[in-house]
Amino acid sequence: MAIVLYKSFVALLLMITSLTLLLTLKNYHTLEIFSKNYVLEGKSIIIDWLLKEVINLNPRTLEVV
Numbered sequence: 876m877a878i879v880l881y882k883s884f885v886a887l888l889l890m891i892t893s894l895t896l897l898l899t900l901k902n903y904h905t906l907e908i909f910s911k912n913y914v915l916e917g918k919s920i921i922i923d924w925l926l927k928e929v930i931n932l933n934p935r936t937l938e939v940v
Contacts, residue, residue, distance in 0.1 A: 899906065
């Protein structure tokens with residue numbers, strides 16, 4: 876009984892995955908337009924600050940006590 880449930884679950888998961896991939900491929904042009912319009916400009920200040928903080932960390936602060 877458990878193996879039937881397991882195989883049914885795996886089959887359902889594969890079906891959902893295949894449908895998702897099919898819909899993604901059908902809407903590829905829309906996704907491409909979205910990715911071109913999605914810009915990280917608003918987050919660039921936060922990313923720059925975070926990178927500077929990580930780069931300027933004192934190596935001694937990373938030691939395990």
